[in-house]
Amino acid sequence: MPEILVYAEVQKGEIKKGAFEIASKAKALGGQVSACIIGKDVEGLAGQLGKFGADKIYVVDGPEFENYSTEPFVQALAHVAGLVNPSIIFLSASAQGKDLTPAVAARLKVGSISDCVDLTLDGDKVTAKRPMYAGKAYAMVEANGTPQVLSIRPNSFGVEEIAGAGAVEKVDVSLDESKIKTVVKSVEVAASEAPDQTEAEIIVSGGRGIDGAENFKLLEDLVRALGPNATIGASRAAVDAEWIDHGYQIGQTGKTVSPNLYIAAGISGAIQHLAGITTSKVIVAIDKDPEAPIFSKADYGIVGDLFEVLPKLTEEVKKIKG
Amino acid sequence: MNAVVCVKQVPDTETLIKLNAEGTEIATEGVKWILNPYDEYAVEEAVQQKEKAGDGSVTLVTLGPDRALEALRSGLAVGADTAVHINDAAFAEKTDPYATAVALAAAVKELEYDMIFCGKQAMEDDAGQVASILGELLELPVVTVVVKLEVSDDKKTAIVTREIEGGHAVIEVPLPAVFTAQKGLNNPRYASLPGIMKAKKKPVTVKTVADLGVSAEPMTVVKSMSLPPDRQAGKMIEGDDAAAKAIALAKALHEEAKII
Numbered sequence: 261m262p263e264i265l266v267y268a269e270v271q272k273g274e275i276k277k278g279a280f281e282i283a284s285k286a287k288a289l290g291g292q293v294s295a296c297i298i299g300k301d302v303e304g305l306a307g308q309l310g311k312f313g314a315d316k317i318y319v320v321d322g323p324e325f326e327n328y329s330t331e332p333f334v335q336a337l338a339h340v341a342g343l344v345n346p347s348i349i350f351l352s353a354s355a356q357g358k359d360l361t362p363a364v365a366a367r368l369k370v371g372s373i374s375d376c377v378d379l380t381l382d383g384d385k386v387t388a389k390r391p392m393y394a395g396k397a398y399a400m401v402e403a404n405g406t407p408q409v410l411s412i413r414p415n416s417f418g419v420e421e422i423a424g425a426g427a428v429e430k431v432d433v434s435l436d437e438s439k440i441k442t443v444v445k446s447v448e449v450a451a452s453e454a455p456d457q458t459e460a461e462i463i464v465s466g467g468r469g470i471d472g473a474e475n476f477k478l479l480e481d482l483v484r485a486l487g488p489n490a491t492i493g494a495s496r497a498a499v500d501a502e503w504i505d506h507g508y509q510i511g512q513t514g515k516t517v518s519p520n521l522y523i524a525a526g527i528s529g530a531i532q533h534l535a536g537i538t539t540s541k542v543i544v545a546i547d548k549d550p551e552a553p554i555f556s557k558a559d560y561g562i563v564g565d566l567f568e569v570l571p572k573l574t575e576e577v578k579k580i581k582g
Numbered sequence: 583m584n585a586v587v588c589v590k591q592v593p594d595t596e597t598l599i600k601l602n603a604e605g606t607e608i609a610t611e612g613v614k615w616i617l618n619p620y621d622e623y624a625v626e627e628a629v630q631q632k633e634k635a636g637d638g639s640v641t642l643v644t645l646g647p648d649r650a651l652e653a654l655r656s657g658l659a660v661g662a663d664t665a666v667h668i669n670d671a672a673f674a675e676k677t678d679p680y681a682t683a684v685a686l687a688a689a690v691k692e693l694e695y696d697m698i699f700c701g702k703q704a705m706e707d708d709a710g711q712v713a714s715i716l717g718e719l720l721e722l723p724v725v726t727v728v729v730k731l732e733v734s735d736d737k738k739t740a741i742v743t744r745e746i747e748g749g750h751a752v753i754e755v756p757l758p759a760v761f762t763a764q765k766g767l768n769n770p771r772y773a774s775l776p777g778i779m780k781a782k783k784k785p786v787t788v789k790t791v792a793d794l795g796v797s798a799e800p801m802t803v804v805k806s807m808s809l810p811p812d813r814q815a816g817k818m819i820e821g822d823d824a825a826a827k828a829i830a831l832a833k834a835l836h837e838e839a840k841i842i
């Protein structure tokens with residue numbers, strides 16, 4: 261039975277769903293699961309991880325961990341890894357996880373496997389399936405060193421609640437200040453409650469057909485009707501036109517997403533855009549051009565003017581959600 | 583202001599990826615190779631920082647086969663001054679971000695630098711790892727996903743803005759440091775004809791594993807590859823007008839796909 265250490269990311273005072281996903285998966289693989297949580301005033305959250313398979317939860321809590329910064333978090337996680345001595349470490353491939361994973365692996369002098377979407381276990385050895393070429397191909401990858409460090413794409417695995425309760429242990433980490441060279445001057449995060457595109461269950465994206473920043477309101481209305489797990493996305497054309505920030509871009513130079521539902525409005529379906537959405541469960545395309553390539557990949561297509569279709573769709577969704 | 587930029591040659595983003603007969607790697611016939619798009623931002627930033635400082639040089643480093651020279655030439659054509667090409671059959675078969683970073687670190691150690699730039703990720707393995715490992719090996723701070731960079735007047739520190747979930751963080755970091763370039767950092771210039779001509783004469787030093795004294799041993803191994811199931815065109819929603827289609831779509835998503 262491999263010892264699996266799960267890094268549970270905290271954001272805005274809550275453990276992220278991705279952490280519960282990887283804890284659940286670690287348990288489902290038959291691992292002995294421990295979790296590590298790092299932040300300021302996070303001790304009270306730790307207990308939740310027990311319900312998702314963690315037998316032991318290590319808490320690193322202190323003001324120096326208020327904002328994420330690579331070096332202090334690397335030191336803290338590497339310290340906990342030293343206590344647990346796991347054969348496998350899981351992180352979520354969130355924005356933070358993508359920064360932390362290769363850094364902590366390098367500190368432990370091993371390689372890591374990023375953005376895994378499936379995992380199999382043979383003894384203590386994990387084989388990971390991960391997309392390459394922005395999802396145009398998959399690779400089956402094995403890590404040679406110990407621990408095997410993997411980041412796991414959000415939404416790849418479900419969350420499984422069990423009747424467990426993990427033991428919480430507070431860990432003191434004395435940071436090696438000489439190695440901490442960066443200073444976080446400020447952090448600016450939008451007040452929006454919407455999930456990140458990589459974690460959202462539903463994404464409503466707009467492209468050049470949206471024809472102006474002000475028209476993103478049509479997408480926002482639909483997103484609001486669809487509920488708290490829905491969010492906005494955009495094509496590169498919409499981003500390059502400066503209608504919306506680059507953080508919303510989906511595709512090869514944006515985010516790769518795998519929501520349950522992806523709605524593309526006024527997006528033609530260039531190969532670089534499609535690469536970012538192929539793992540979506542259901543794709544809906546709304547475009548006035550019946551020849552738009554997006555239709556060849558969409559589960560449902562509407563040929564029509566998005567300015568007419570979207571408001572009506574929003575109205576209908578509201579009725580259904582009633 | 584001296585900068586090193588690590589650049590990788592990758593398939594054009596338009597490429598339809600196919601696999602070789604064994605299913606172990608991609609089929610390379612007919613693939614058009616380009617400089618990794620994120621590395622274009624990295625090169626542009628290094629060149630702009632050099633121009634702003636009014637002195638120094640920009641050195642490109644790549645690890646790759648013979649064809650990777652083309653990627654170096656693209657970077658030299660837009661303002662980089664010199665290049666190092668790590669070209670060794672030991673890397674030809676299987677390499678990974680770790681072994682790559684070990685080789686790059688060995689090459690970079692021999693150079694002068696205040697800043698090292700990488701792309702956010704290579705648009706082939708999409709790993710996003712090399713820069714972080716490089717920083718660890720060189721014992722330098724690393725700031726990833728950078729969208730803005732300003733060097734202080736005394737050139738000792740940089741103030742950088744990086745993308746985080748739902749926003750941005752501003753970070754102060756002493757130089758030298760490693761940065762990864764995100765889209766939005768700058769607008770890469772196009773190569774001019776004189777630029778392309780000059781690039782052909784700029785010096786490129788070739789290095790082998792033996793020259794660098796490193797091992798090419800990877801930490802992770804790709805066992806096999808596969809292609810995603812081809813998505814098929816689904817159902818076109820018919821209806822008399824847009825409203826009717828919207829109603830039918832909502833119904834299908836609710837009752838058939840059971841997704842809303």
Ligand SMILES: Cc1cc2nc3c(=O)[nH]c(=O)nc-3n(C[C@H](O)[C@H](O)[C@H](O)COP(=O)(O)OP(=O)(O)OC[C@H]3O[C@@H](n4cnc5c(N)ncnc54)[C@H](O)[C@@H]3O)c2cc1C
Nearest residue numbers: 467468469495496497511512513514526527528533548566
């Ligand atoms: C290196 C590289 C990386 C790239 N990375 C990305 C990436 O990450 N993401 C990305 O999206 N693109 C990326 N691209 C760009 C990509 O090639 C396309 O240019 C881009 O996706 C086009 O965006 P679009 O579909 O919104 O615009 P268009 O291709 O112009 O399509 C607009 C669509 O809107 C429809 N339309 C117009 N008006 C209406 C209306 N009123 N109602 C309904 N439909 C309407 C049109 O019929 C058309 O199909 C990349 C390109 C390169 C070279």
Ligand SMILES: Nc1ncnc2c1ncn2[C@@H]1O[C@H](COP(=O)(O)O)[C@@H](O)[C@H]1O
Nearest residue numbers: 588589645700701703704709710711712
């Ligand atoms: N073979 C290579 N040669 C030079 N630089 C590389 C190489 N591989 C990766 N890099 C650099 O590291 C970045 C991230 O690559 P990766 O970690 O593979 O996604 C790239 O954008 C390059 O800047």
